[in-house]
Amino acid sequence: MAISKEEVEHIAKLASLNLTEEEKERYANDMTEILEFANMINSVNTDEVNETIGANENYNVFRKDEIVQTVDKETLLQNAPSQEDGMFRIPKVIN
Amino acid sequence: MAREDYEIVMGLEVHCELSTKTKIFCSCPTEFGGEPNTHCCPICMAMPGTLPVLNEKVVEYAVKAGLATNCKIARNSKNDRKNYFYPDLPKAYQISQFDLPLCYEGHVNIETPDGEKTIRITRIHIEEDAGKLNHDEYGRGSFVDLNRAGVPLIEVVSEPDLRSKEEVEAYLRKLKSIFEYIEVSDCKMQEGSLRADVNVSVRKKGATEFGTRTEMKNMNSFRSIVRAIEYEANRQIDVIENGGEITQETLRWDDVSGKTFPMRDKEDAQDYRYFPDPDLVAIRLSEEYIENIKNALPELPESRKKRYLEEMGLTEKAANFVTASKYYSNMFEEASKVCGNPKSVSNWIMSDIARILNEREEEPEELKFSGKELGELVSLIDKGTISSAIAKKVLEEMFENPEMPSKIIEAKGWVQISDEGAIKEVVAKVLEANPQSVADYKAGKDKALGFLVGQAMKETKGKANPQMLNKLFLEELKK
Ligand SMILES: [Zn+2]
Numbered sequence: 228m229a230i231s232k233e234e235v236e237h238i239a240k241l242a243s244l245n246l247t248e249e250e251k252e253r254y255a256n257d258m259t260e261i262l263e264f265a266n267m268i269n270s271v272n273t274d275e276v277n278e279t280i281g282a283n284e285n286y287n288v289f290r291k292d293e294i295v296q297t298v299d300k301e302t303l304l305q306n307a308p309s310q311e312d313g314m315f316r317i318p319k320v321i322n
Numbered sequence: 323m324a325r326e327d328y329e330i331v332m333g334l335e336v337h338c339e340l341s342t343k344t345k346i347f348c349s350c351p352t353e354f355g356g357e358p359n360t361h362c363c364p365i366c367m368a369m370p371g372t373l374p375v376l377n378e379k380v381v382e383y384a385v386k387a388g389l390a391t392n393c394k395i396a397r398n399s400k401n402d403r404k405n406y407f408y409p410d411l412p413k414a415y416q417i418s419q420f421d422l423p424l425c426y427e428g429h430v431n432i433e434t435p436d437g438e439k440t441i442r443i444t445r446i447h448i449e450e451d452a453g454k455l456n457h458d459e460y461g462r463g464s465f466v467d468l469n470r471a472g473v474p475l476i477e478v479v480s481e482p483d484l485r486s487k488e489e490v491e492a493y494l495r496k497l498k499s500i501f502e503y504i505e506v507s508d509c510k511m512q513e514g515s516l517r518a519d520v521n522v523s524v525r526k527k528g529a530t531e532f533g534t535r536t537e538m539k540n541m542n543s544f545r546s547i548v549r550a551i552e553y554e555a556n557r558q559i560d561v562i563e564n565g566g567e568i569t570q571e572t573l574r575w576d577d578v579s580g581k582t583f584p585m586r587d588k589e590d591a592q593d594y595r596y597f598p599d600p601d602l603v604a605i606r607l608s609e610e611y612i613e614n615i616k617n618a619l620p621e622l623p624e625s626r627k628k629r630y631l632e633e634m635g636l637t638e639k640a641a642n643f644v645t646a647s648k649y650y651s652n653m654f655e656e657a658s659k660v661c662g663n664p665k666s667v668s669n670w671i672m673s674d675i676a677r678i679l680n681e682r683e684e685e686p687e688e689l690k691f692s693g694k695e696l697g698e699l700v701s702l703i704d705k706g707t708i709s710s711a712i713a714k715k716v717l718e719e720m721f722e723n724p725e726m727p728s729k730i731i732e733a734k735g736w737v738q739i740s741d742e743g744a745i746k747e748v749v750a751k752v753l754e755a756n757p758q759s760v761a762d763y764k765a766g767k768d769k770a771l772g773f774l775v776g777q778a779m780k781e782t783k784g785k786a787n788p789q790m791l792n793k794l795f796l797e798e799l800k801k
Contacts (some may be wrong), residue, residue, distance in 0.1 A: 241593060243407060280400045280422070280604035288603050289378035292342050295349035300359050303367055313358045314465035317409050320455055 228266070230258040328524045330555045331532055332490055333482035336497055337475050338507045339451065339515035340383045346450045346474035347374030347417065354513050358456075358467035366472035368412035373601050376401070380474045381424065381605060383506040384448045385615050387476055388425025390504045390622060391443055391497070395612050399424050399605040401448075404594045409466055410452040418477075420596040423447035424605070430500065432492040433642060441493050442481040451475050476506075482521065482532065487551040491544055494518060495646060502648040502687075503622055510687070511543055518547060523568070524558045533558070534568040538582055540575045550575040554582050626651055630668075634658065640668040643676075649686035656693025661700040670696060674717055682721070690724040699727040707731070708738045711784045740787040742794070745778075748786060749794045752777045763799055771795060 235255045239246045246254065280286075300313055309316040345352055348365035365372040388395055402420035428443035453471035455464050478497060484490050498509040498516055509516040523535035538554055541547040553575075558568050573582040623645040630641040644654045650671055658664040675696075679686065699716060702708050708716065708731060715736065716727045723730070731737055739745060752774055753760055763770040775791050 237593075241405075241595070280398055281598050281602075282600065283603050286604040286606045288375060289381070290344075290349065290375040292344050292377050292379035293349065294344050294351045296351070296361075296363065298363050300357070300362070303359060303362055303364070309463075311463075311465060313360075314456065314467050315359075316463050316465055318463060319457070319461055320409055320464040 228259070228262055230255050230262065234258075325556070325559055327527055328555075328559050329527045329529075330485060330487075330551070331482050331523050331525060331535075332484040332551065333521045334478075334480045334484065334490065334493065335519040335521070336478040336480075336494065337451075337517045337519075338387075338478065338497070338501055338509060340380060340474040340476060341505070341507050342377055342379045342383065342474055344377055345472035346377050346380050346448065347472055350472065352473045354515075356469055358465075358469065361469040362471070366412075367468055368414075374417065374599075376602060376605070377474065380448055381607075382615060383474075384424045384446060384476050385607070385612060386504050386619065387478070387501060387506050388428060388446050389612075389616050389619060390500050391425075391428040391430050391446070391478070393425035393428030393443060393446060395607060396422055396424055396426065397607055398422060399607070401599045401602045401605075402596045403599050404449075404596055406594060408452070409464065410455050410471070412453065412468060412471060416450060416452065417599055417602070418449035418596075419447035430493065430496050432489060432496050434489060434492065439483075439489065441483045441489075444479040444481055446476050446478050449475050449477060482523075482535075487548045490520065490551060491548055494544065494547070499623055499646055499648060503651075504620055508687070511685075514542065517542065520547065520551060520554075522551060522554045522558070524555055524562065533562075534570050536568065536570065536582075537572045538575050539572060539585070541577075546575060546577050549577075549580060550582065553580060557582070623648075623651070630654075630664070634664040636664065636668050640665075640672060643672050644668050647686040649689060653686075653689070653693040653696060657697035657700065658693075660694060660697025661704065663700050663704055666700045666704070667693075667696060670700065670717070674714060678718065678721055689721075691720045695720055695724065695726055702727055702731070706738060706740060706787060706789075708736060709784060709786075709788055711779070712736050712738065715784075736785060738787050739782055739785050740790060742790065745786055745790050745794055748778050748781050749791070749798055752781060753795075753798055760799065771799070 232251050232255050235246070235251045235258065239251075239254075304310050304313070304315070307315050339352075342352060344350060345361075345366055348363050350361045350363050350366055353361065359367075365374060385395055399419065399422045401417050403415040404418045404420070405415045407414050423445040425446035426444065428446070429440050430443065431438050431440050433439075451470050451473040453466055453468040455466060457464050480493070484493060494516075501507045501509050501516075507515060511517075518541060520538045520541070521535045522538060523533035525531070525533045536554065536558070538550050541550050554573065561568055572585045574585045575582050627641045627645045630636040630644065631638065636644070644650050654664070654667055654671060657667040661667065675689070679689070699713055699720075702716075703710055703713050708727075712731070713727075715734075716730050719725075719730050719734070720727065725733075756774060756777060759770040759773050763774075771792075774795055775788065778786055778791050778795075779788070
């Protein structure tokens with residue numbers, strides 16, 4: 228299964244990436260190769276295998292509904308590029 | 323063709339905030355309000371390297387909601403990532419559920435003018451809420467508060483079974499009432515803990531295929547939902563009548579202009595690239611777990627209604643009205659216990675309490691007094707301490723100042739005059755001042771008595787015992 232240039236453009240748009248024409252070509256090839264590699268798994272016979280959910284055999288890992296607060300606002304915001312009134316300041320979002 | 327030749331087809335996606343103490347994947351509080359970013363931690367702020375752990379109460383509450391809406395409960399379920407960029411979503415994905423929701427294939431019944439109607443529920447899944455964006459009026463930027471980020475939600479998706487704005491409102495009120503009864507959410511629309519997106523399409527009556535639908539967001543009250551549906555259905559009919567076609571799109575309802583607008587950031591074909599969240603493990607529910615939740619469900623509105631009809635003597639209409647809200651229903655039960663007069667209690671709720679709430683544009687959960695106060699109010703009328711005219715004034719006062727009625731009456735000096743001597747005096751005074759009415763009555767005009775009683779009520783500012791007034795007037799007039 229080959230990935231087309233249009234598919235690369237769609238994926239790039241969803242990921243908010245600007246790609247050059249040369250990059251689009253290269254990624255189309257790379258992604259086709261990755262897909263082909265991953266498709267090897269389809270050749271395994273799974274007739275006798277039960278369907279699994281997720282790659283991990285664990286299940287029902289839960290937390291109790293109890294409040295624990297360990298980090299204060301100042302610490303949480305310390306790496307924010309810009310902040311004001313205890314909030315992250317970002318470029319204006321139009322809705 | 324005219325509007326009446328079209329049928330509106332609607333399905334709802336209802337988001338309901340669960341009333342757990344903590345968020346869905348971290349131990350931060352869910353409490354509404356609070357200074358910005360004070361209910362946060364590295365997990366709900368999406369700091370690199372943090373890991374989510376599912377809150378067990380979220381699963382329990384969602385299963386409760388599913389059982390109360392006749393859903394099947396999945397024995398195997400999981401969480402998936404829904405990927406999109408928006409500044410209120412710090413991870414750039416929302417943890418939700420895709421192909422294995424916790425609950426599926428349920429239904430609720432609503433009352434319509436043509437009788438009971440079943441609205442099918444496709445699924446109920448769990449997911450996390452986003453944060454809040456604040457904008458300043460000078461356009462200097464936007465400001466992100468992540469207190470809401472990670473608050474647990476259930477999303478209830480219905481089949482396109484709704485056919486009018488009245489049905490949509492009845493369905494929403496039904497869900498709200500059920501979730502309040504089973505205490506999984508406080509469903510406060512004004513705080514955003516109950517929100518609905520409405521899918522709307524129109525088709526000519528008798529058509530079997532659905533029309534192209536639009537999805538409306540941003541409605542935050544029953545009133546705005548009803549207005550938005552009305553507007554959008556008419557807009558679609560106009561487009562079709564003028565030979566146009568409906569575009570499938572997401573619309574934002576604007577309450578101020580009363581119109582819908584396309585949402586620009588939703589223009590791109592929605593491609594959320596769902597995939598299982600590798601940070602979370604499968605959810606497997608045993609028969610025993612589900613059975614235990616089922617057995618612990620509180621009494622639902624349908625069963626309460628039956629009890630009110632069979633044991634407390636309410637009419638069908640009164641029983642429907644009172645059970646529509648947990649707050650009314652609890653108030654009704656408590657007040658009836660206090661005064662032993664459930665019929666009168668239900669009448670007060672249906673008429674005056676509902677009317678005053680409506681005038682104040684408030685919902686039953688905003689009532690400041692309880693069944694204790696209402697029960698005493700009814701007792702005071704039954705004992706003849708106050709007339710029902712005064713009781714109405716006391717009730718108005720209770721909305722402002724939720725004191726016991728006996729206290730209000732005392733403070734305002736509204737106790738009914740039942741002293742025969744005092745009432746006789748008033749009767750004599752009114753008779754003397756209205757010789758014409760006396761003559762009319764004696765000439766056979768019974769209506770004149772009503773006028774005289776009214777005058778006496780006016781004289782005593784509504785405080786005279788009406789039965790005694792009637793009796794004493796008749797005695798005097800017969801002389
Ligand atoms: Zn947190």
